Amino acid sequence: MKISYNWLKELIDIQESAEEVGKLLTATGLEVEGIDPVQRVEGGLEGIVIGEVLTCEPFTVKEKTLHLTTVDIGADVPSNIVCGAANVAAGQKVVVATVGATIHPTGGEPFTIAKRKVYGHPSEGMICAEDEIGLGTSHAGIMVLDTDLPNGTSAAEYFGLLPDYVIEIGLTPNRADAASHLGVARDLKAVLNRELKMPAVENFTVSTTTSPIEVSVENSEACPRYAGLTISGLTVTESPDWLKEKLQAVGVRPINNVVDITNYICHELGQPLHAFDAAKIIGNKVIVKTLPAGTPFVTLDGVERKLSDRDLMICNAEEPMCIGGVFGGTKSGVSEQTTDIFLEAAYFSPASIRKTGTFHGLKTDASFRFERGTDPNMPVYALKRAALLIQEVAGGQVSSEIVDIYPNPIPNHAVKVKYKNVDRLIGKVLDRALIKQILTSLDIEIQDETPEGFLASVAPYRVDVTREADVIEEILRIYGFDNIELSENLATDFLSGFPIVDPDKQKLRIANLLAANGFNETMSNSLTKPMYNDAVRASLPGEDVVMLNPLSEDLSVMRQTMLFSGLESLAYNLNRRQRDLRICEFGKTYHKMPESKYKELSHLVLLMAGHQRAESWLAKDQKLAFHDLAGMVHLVLNAFRVAQVEKQEIQDKTIFEYGLSYTIKKKPVVSFGQVKAKLTKIADIKQPVFYADFDWAYLLKQYNDKVRFTEVSKFPEVRRDLSLVLDKAVTFEQIRQTAHKYERELLTNINVFDVYEGENIGADKKSYSVSLTLQDETQTLTDKVIDKTMQKLMMAFEKDLNAVIRK
Numbered sequence: 001m002k003i004s005y006n007w008l009k010e011l012i013d014i015q016e017s018a019e020e021v022g023k024l025l026t027a028t029g030l031e032v033e034g035i036d037p038v039q040r041v042e043g044g045l046e047g048i049v050i051g052e053v054l055t056c057e058p059f060t061v062k063e064k065t066l067h068l069t070t071v072d073i074g075a076d077v078p079s080n081i082v083c084g085a086a087n088v089a090a091g092q093k094v095v096v097a098t099v100g101a102t103i104h105p106t107g108g109e110p111f112t113i114a115k116r117k118v119y120g121h122p123s124e125g126m127i128c129a130e131d132e133i134g135l136g137t138s139h140a141g142i143m144v145l146d147t148d149l150p151n152g153t154s155a156a157e158y159f160g161l162l163p164d165y166v167i168e169i170g171l172t173p174n175r176a177d178a179a180s181h182l183g184v185a186r187d188l189k190a191v192l193n194r195e196l197k198m199p200a201v202e203n204f205t206v207s208t209t210t211s212p213i214e215v216s217v218e219n220s221e222a223c224p225r226y227a228g229l230t231i232s233g234l235t236v237t238e239s240p241d242w243l244k245e246k247l248q249a250v251g252v253r254p255i256n257n258v259v260d261i262t263n264y265i266c267h268e269l270g271q272p273l274h275a276f277d278a279a280k281i282i283g284n285k286v287i288v289k290t291l292p293a294g295t296p297f298v299t300l301d302g303v304e305r306k307l308s309d310r311d312l313m314i315c316n317a318e319e320p321m322c323i324g325g326v327f328g329g330t331k332s333g334v335s336e337q338t339t340d341i342f343l344e345a346a347y348f349s350p351a352s353i354r355k356t357g358t359f360h361g362l363k364t365d366a367s368f369r370f371e372r373g374t375d376p377n378m379p380v381y382a383l384k385r386a387a388l389l390i391q392e393v394a395g396g397q398v399s400s401e402i403v404d405i406y407p408n409p410i411p412n413h414a415v416k417v418k419y420k421n422v423d424r425l426i427g428k429v430l431d432r433a434l435i436k437q438i439l440t441s442l443d444i445e446i447q448d449e450t451p452e453g454f455l456a457s458v459a460p461y462r463v464d465v466t467r468e469a470d471v472i473e474e475i476l477r478i479y480g481f482d483n484i485e486l487s488e489n490l491a492t493d494f495l496s497g498f499p500i501v502d503p504d505k506q507k508l509r510i511a512n513l514l515a516a517n518g519f520n521e522t523m524s525n526s527l528t529k530p531m532y533n534d535a536v537r538a539s540l541p542g543e544d545v546v547m548l549n550p551l552s553e554d555l556s557v558m559r560q561t562m563l564f565s566g567l568e569s570l571a572y573n574l575n576r577r578q579r580d581l582r583i584c585e586f587g588k589t590y591h592k593m594p595e596s597k598y599k600e601l602s603h604l605v606l607l608m609a610g611h612q613r614a615e616s617w618l619a620k621d622q623k624l625a626f627h628d629l630a631g632m633v634h635l636v637l638n639a640f641r642v643a644q645v646e647k648q649e650i651q652d653k654t655i656f657e658y659g660l661s662y663t664i665k666k667k668p669v670v671s672f673g674q675v676k677a678k679l680t681k682i683a684d685i686k687q688p689v690f691y692a693d694f695d696w697a698y699l700l701k702q703y704n705d706k707v708r709f710t711e712v713s714k715f716p717e718v719r720r721d722l723s724l725v726l727d728k729a730v731t732f733e734q735i736r737q738t739a740h741k742y743e744r745e746l747l748t749n750i751n752v753f754d755v756y757e758g759e760n761i762g763a764d765k766k767s768y769s770v771s772l773t774l775q776d777e778t779q780t781l782t783d784k785v786i787d788k789t790m791q792k793l794m795m796a797f798e799k800d801l802n803a804v805i806r807k
Contacts, residue, residue, distance in 0.1 A: 047101025074152015
């Protein structure tokens, strides 16, 4: 956003340079990205001053009369200047280009004034004609001025051509209040503790009420306030230089004096205005409403647009005239034939304007401000200010009362603030009087003050100040971040709460862990084919979430399982001769539950296909197996320090050929196994795929950030092996649970190192060879204790599992 330095000085008294103002604004949060000079004439008349001719003596050279003058230019010693103009004389006030000044003649090349000799006479400058310094085309003689300004005064000051500076501000979306010269002046008012110089509107008068326009607002939600007035008898023509120069300085192209004033007010006060040709308002009615979808409307750029049924339109009795707050139409605009106008000032709902601007792809100065939030208390003041300026540049008279439809005035924001939070968040205890002074200077009223805090009443134009932290930020940015001393121990503080377990940090940690074990992270589309959900319908928790306006049949529903997204990724890579694949993805599934409630579930999924390791002469190729995936599942659970899970075989075989489900408090945290061949076939994959699906949200709740460290035992551990013949239905998990049930103190680990099935032990039997590790943290185990423990465990296996101990 561009701000004119000279324009800004009209709203607040500024002695500081443009560079100093830029530093102040940046310190308050309005980051200045650049400051560029603006010159109305080339060179800006730099080095050119007003002088007084003290003496003037003619001399002749080759039948040409010249004059040897002495000129007071405000220096200690008058300057000797040779001048060839016939009209130079002693006692005149003249324009002098001093030694070292570069002048830019009209239609000529610039050159620099040097001290030199002219026909043997020293000359220390140049007395100028208007064409010699780019102010006109006349070369009839030197300019003779009628002024009492002291000698040495800048010529730019005399001609009203002092250089301006354009301050470029990188305006953040939350600071809609600063999208004008008044908004920037408000910040300077607070930081410099100076008063604003609001433009006077006391001279506004209604001359007659002969041209009223009836106004009706049918959609007060999208248009909470609408105001307007009529001006009659004006003349639409080119704007005066001062108006054109101000608009051009901030990057606005002048159009005509009426439209230029509306743009001027927009950039001065932040209140967009729109002028309608009153003669084109059919029925003398202005109706603010929406129109049926598809209604055609031609905007000022000559483009016919099809309206949405949510577009707020400014209409007359028969047809639309303007897209409210966004863009005008071709039929009702101001032209050179216009003599009467209806001037509009409104407050539109930011959400409504944002939707309309996005729908039509339109971004204008008006929509830029309206969609961020303007001041609902500004329209009437802006109308008066604009009416006075229009009368100044275009004539005419106000021919109606101000219409102001504002049924539900927007109140100030009420924010409770505690001093302890101010001190804590700023990191320094500020004087309470200073806090109140800063907030008052920002138009934030202090109410219900107590020793503990106060109620801040914030004007509605500050759309970004709605919370206690926002009010504290206002105090801090005006007090100055640089004025907060650093403590010996750097620290931060905050008012909002943060989760004990940060999901983003945990996601990054697990992603890095899996990447270190050969996994590549993928991201896939949440939209999917209906056939995918249909293929596993029996295992899904709800109905499909169907897109109302799908891009294609293949992207018409939201996924209810992440399996097929992963299978598509595997298939894509397998088709490109990538043999061994391990991928992981964090994502969501979407479900329509009973009573039309919608539910999103977070997942982490792992998919593996191919071989255990890349092909190498060092090791024989070995295909991936279930236990390779199980190892990765345990890796993730261990990273969350999940100590105990209940393991059970997957009962629902919709997705898995076989697999396990780990539960915590009877709720599944992960299910994993080999994907059914008929599902991999859907994705055109012909090799086994292993798949794990974590309930990511539930897994996050299991995270334990406490770590306990113990000293390595001084006493040796003892291993004993057993061979157990069991029914095929008995799992290793049952063996493990039975062992720990009967021996909790000495048994530190149990492991299976061989499984055998065959005719030698029976058709319905299998043999587990397990190792049991025993250790006492306080002493060395004796044979007696070891034998007693092993005897207890063997009896337990025989009793609870009907095991036969092979000896």
